[in-house]
Amino acid sequence: MSLNRRDFLGGTAALTAASLLPHAAAAAGKIKLGAIHDTSGIFDAYGKPMDQAVRLAVQEINAAGGLLGQQIDISAYDTQSDMALYSQYGQQLTRQDKVDVVHGGILSASREAIRQTMRKTKTLYFYNVLYEGGVCDRNIFINGVTPAQQVEALIPYAMGKSGKKVYILAADYNYGQITARWIQKFVADNGGETVGVDFFPLDVADFGSTIAKIQSVGPDLVVAPLVGGAHLSFFRQWAAAGMKDKIPLASTTLGVGNEQKVLTPEEGNGIMVAYNYSQQLTSPANETFKANWRAAYGSSDNIHETAVSTYQGVKTWAKAVEMAGSLDREAVIAALETGISIDGPGGKVTVDPKTHHAVLDVHLMEFDNQQMRVIETLPQRQPIDTQAVCDLQANPNDNTQYEIQI
Amino acid sequence: MDLSFVILVEMLYAIATLVLISAGLAVVFGMMKVINLAHGEFMMMGGYATITAVNLGVNIFVAMLVIAPLTVGLIGLVVERLVIRHLYGRLVDTMLATWGLSLFFIGLATMIFGNTTTGISTPIPGFAVGNYQINGYNFFIIVVSVLLVLGLFAILRGSRAGLIARGTMQRSDIAAALGYSPERIYMATFFCGSALSGLAGAVLAPLVGLVPTSGGAYIAKAFITVIAGGPALVAGLISSATSFGVVSQIFTFAISPVMGEVALLVAAVVLLRLMPQGITGRFFRGKL
Numbered sequence: 001m002s003l004n005r006r007d008f009l010g011g012t013a014a015l016t017a018a019s020l021l022p023h024a025a026a027a028a029g030k031i032k033l034g035a036i037h038d039t040s041g042i043f044d045a046y047g048k049p050m051d052q053a054v055r056l057a058v059q060e061i062n063a064a065g066g067l068l069g070q071q072i073d074i075s076a077y078d079t080q081s082d083m084a085l086y087s088q089y090g091q092q093l094t095r096q097d098k099v100d101v102v103h104g105g106i107l108s109a110s111r112e113a114i115r116q117t118m119r120k121t122k123t124l125y126f127y128n129v130l131y132e133g134g135v136c137d138r139n140i141f142i143n144g145v146t147p148a149q150q151v152e153a154l155i156p157y158a159m160g161k162s163g164k165k166v167y168i169l170a171a172d173y174n175y176g177q178i179t180a181r182w183i184q185k186f187v188a189d190n191g192g193e194t195v196g197v198d199f200f201p202l203d204v205a206d207f208g209s210t211i212a213k214i215q216s217v218g219p220d221l222v223v224a225p226l227v228g229g230a231h232l233s234f235f236r237q238w239a240a241a242g243m244k245d246k247i248p249l250a251s252t253t254l255g256v257g258n259e260q261k262v263l264t265p266e267e268g269n270g271i272m273v274a275y276n277y278s279q280q281l282t283s284p285a286n287e288t289f290k291a292n293w294r295a296a297y298g299s300s301d302n303i304h305e306t307a308v309s310t311y312q313g314v315k316t317w318a319k320a321v322e323m324a325g326s327l328d329r330e331a332v333i334a335a336l337e338t339g340i341s342i343d344g345p346g347g348k349v350t351v352d353p354k355t356h357h358a359v360l361d362v363h364l365m366e367f368d369n370q371q372m373r374v375i376e377t378l379p380q381r382q383p384i385d386t387q388a389v390c391d392l393q394a395n396p397n398d399n400t401q402y403e404i405q406i
Numbered sequence: 407m408d409l410s411f412v413i414l415v416e417m418l419y420a421i422a423t424l425v426l427i428s429a430g431l432a433v434v435f436g437m438m439k440v441i442n443l444a445h446g447e448f449m450m451m452g453g454y455a456t457i458t459a460v461n462l463g464v465n466i467f468v469a470m471l472v473i474a475p476l477t478v479g480l481i482g483l484v485v486e487r488l489v490i491r492h493l494y495g496r497l498v499d500t501m502l503a504t505w506g507l508s509l510f511f512i513g514l515a516t517m518i519f520g521n522t523t524t525g526i527s528t529p530i531p532g533f534a535v536g537n538y539q540i541n542g543y544n545f546f547i548i549v550v551s552v553l554l555v556l557g558l559f560a561i562l563r564g565s566r567a568g569l570i571a572r573g574t575m576q577r578s579d580i581a582a583a584l585g586y587s588p589e590r591i592y593m594a595t596f597f598c599g600s601a602l603s604g605l606a607g608a609v610l611a612p613l614v615g616l617v618p619t620s621g622g623a624y625i626a627k628a629f630i631t632v633i634a635g636g637p638a639l640v641a642g643l644i645s646s647a648t649s650f651g652v653v654s655q656i657f658t659f660a661i662s663p664v665m666g667e668v669a670l671l672v673a674a675v676v677l678l679r680l681m682p683q684g685i686t687g688r689f690f691r692g693k694l
Binding site for chain 1: 409416423520522525527528530534537539542544613614617623655658659662663664666
């Protein structure tokens with residue numbers, strides 16, 4: 001067979017055109033939503049339900065006729081718990097897929113890996129995870145609880161049930177470091193004393209010597225902002241050493257990935273936490289949400305804090321798009337900055353125009369037979385930590401993560 | 407007083423862990439000079455074998471001490487027949503081949519078990535020492551590694567099979583001339599080494615959250631322990647595991663777990679600078 005240049009070019013052109021056609025057809029009349037989560041690897045316990053939450057929210061919106069009369073299309077990427085993949089897929093979402101909004105990121109490190117890409121490419125970004133606070137960037141909206149919202153509620157309660165001497169075990173990266181500082185502040189504010197702080201890299205799985213060290217210090221309470229599968233070993237080894245009934249535990253992260261279901265009742269019962277969501281909330285919004293989740297995925301057992309935040313994030317964005325009547329980034333940001341709220345499974349969520357964080361309900365809870373029993377609900381907590389340093393109305397070009405001075 | 411006992415137990419536990427994770431490698435690398443970069447994955451498979459067996463209703467101790475070593479030993483046997491036996495005496499080639507194997511096993515485990523964290527709880531409850539609580543499982547690990555070292559020593563020193571194995575490792579041509587088939591002896595030794603790796607992975611499984619890439623966490627420490635130990639198998643294993651275990655635990659208690667790891671690595675560098683042939687290259691020479 002002979003192939004001359006003319007045939008070749010002609011054929012290639014036809015092929016290219018053919019491959020472009022369906023793409024162009026699909027692009028018209030579709031809104032593109034990017035999702036970027038760790039749905040495999042050591043953070044998959046957080047990431048998988050978050051990905052499902054995005055899909056559920058989008059499915060509900062599409063079933064109700066879509067947004068602005070258009071259906072939403074999801075471009076989802078699995079970052080495999082690998083921070084390097086965030087930069088890569090972040091680029092792909094913004095430059096190749098050219099999505100209208102990105103929801104995702106789990107660890108603070110992953111958020112920082114893609115935040116600047118989103119800002120540079122003017123792609124609206126929602127980070128739907130509880131985190132250490134202080135991010136001040138007009139392009140990002142954050143609806144997870146920050147330490148002031150969470151720790152401020154948790155520490156007085158936990159100290160009231162135990163005592164004044166507190167030992168902190170934290171994950172060794174920005175979330176753990178900053179949260180540990182907030183815990184120290186609120187311990188001091190409540191008349192207590194921090195008797196020890198230890199930080200652990202994310203792959204540390206042996207806590208034997210730490211458990212001995214804690215006992216030699218003899219605190220009344222251990223607060224553990226530990227993160228990920230390896231750190232789960234701490235709670236297991238703590239119970240295996242028979243410490244669970246001797247010194248009470250509180251955590252700012254345990255339960256976010258439904259860890260209460262991985263730990264046995266003997267290992268988990270009595271651990272104190274404070275979050276925006278528990279499956280045991282009895283509000284109508286939560287009942288509907290759980291029913292829809294069951295209809296979509298069979299079981300609602302895997303719903304957790306960050307999945308609900310993600311769901312609330314997509315719903316907040318959708319409401320803002322409806323209100324703006326356009327997908328234009330500036331118009332949507334302006335709509336969000338009017339301080340819109342939605343009624344989510346975790347309670348009412350309001351966008352704080354000054355910080356782009358969320359005003360939301362915080363529930364004090366205790367682990368009880370692999371469930372999170374709600375003890376008290378503190379309604380509409382302001383993100384006062386970030387509010388103290390960030391004002392996007394006065395300074396819209398700000399692009400910093402403040403380390404809040406305590 | 408109580409605290410010093412607790413620290414002592416933690417130190418013994420650290421030493422025992424190092425012995426455990428290095429024993430399989432010591433047999434395969436120390437005796438046969440095969441650099442098995444898939445050692446960590448052999449351990450990982452031991453862990454998965456245990457968890458799978460326990461989930462199927464097998465008693466956890468049977469799963470850890472019998473099923474896992476046998477499973478991994480058999481996998482090792484297949485690997486030896488298919489890959490390793492063509493590469494004896496070719497150090498660099500075995501590195502490349504076993505590295506490929508390690509990637510293969512990670513992929514295989516990911517396909518079968520998924521890239522998620524799994525685990526089982528420890529079968530032994532904690533107990534009190536004075537004002538302190540200790541994880542009872544630590545003692546189990548200490549006992550297992552003491553028995554393992556004693557067994558290894560007894561077999562190599564006392565049994566005919568051990569004598570033949572040692573002889574073959576020194577001069578395979580003479581062993582062949584005396585009527586023993588080096589090929590079969592290598593095969594058996596590799597089986598034992600793999601089974602030991604499987605045992606280590608199995609015994610450590612209840613303490614950690616297992617993922618297909620878990621092996622990577624052990625491989626460096628295992629190699630450091632074996633290389634720093636030097637030519638003598640048992641004496642090298644004990645002496646280097648003891649040095650590194652003590653150093654890392656002192657720093658862990660005095661400063662932090664991170665500094666413990668750092669101290670272990672620094673100790674290894676210093677040790678190998680002073681004794682390039684390993685500890686037993688200078689002390690305990692000619693011992694087993």
